Amino acid sequence: EPEVTQTPSHQVTQMGQEVILRCVPISNHLYFYWYRQILGQKVEFLVSFYNNEISEKSEIFDDQFSVERPDGSNFTLKIRSTKLEDSAMYFCASSKFPYEQYFGPGTRLTVT
Amino acid sequence: QKEVEQNSGPLSVPEGAIASLNCTYSDRVSQSFFWYRQYSGKSPELIMSIYSNGDKEDGRFTAQLNKASQYVSLLIRDSQPSDSATYLCAVTRADRDDKIIFGKGTRLHILP
Secondary structure (H helix, E strand, O other), rough: OOEEEEEOOOOEEEOOEEEEEEEEHHHHHHHHEEEEEEEOOEEEEEEEEEEOOOEEEEEEEOOOOEEEOOOOOOOEEEEEEOOOHOEEHHHHHHHHEEEEEEEOEEEEEEEO | OOOEEEEOOOOOOOOOOOOOEEEEEEOOEEEEEEEEEEEEOOOOOOEEEEEEEEEEEEOEEEEEEEEOOOOOEEEEEEOOHHHHHEEEEEEEEOOOOOOOOEEEOOOEEEEE
């Protein structure tokens, strides 16, 4: 069964450094998303992406964040200058239509 | 007012019994409703989606939606220890179907 994959599974970085989180969505899906979950808190929407552009972003997704689909398979989330409060699980999701989103296993980001 | 509310639990249910999980939402224009299961340290896994009032059954799972009461529930029949997890209620708005809003989840514990 096709699934969303994410790399790395765990990323440790120092405050102020740039990180890139990578995702490979399910191959015939057209809609792509990033969510995050701070430990013990709820899953929060960051951004949705369709037809090579952002379709919606949350207030969390400020100028420090960017997304890109550099080729036909990868979808990336870049955090330009990480802060301690960016420490969280980051989930990529994809969907064939704009509902029923399927999540990847996540990347645990630890900012020290 | 929280957008999606769930009792955090834990909800303890004997093995073989019916587990009943409830969720209310505040936005009347919410259109699509989902239940995700999340094991500790893992990503959300889509188990049910429901779009119209009434019941929807899939195996041991039944989702129930009442838009007038802004209420959605999940019943798990013949509960198994492997059903022990956090269950996340999630909704999308009709005008922005690509943004899922999650509740904090209900922890379910199936007692062997």
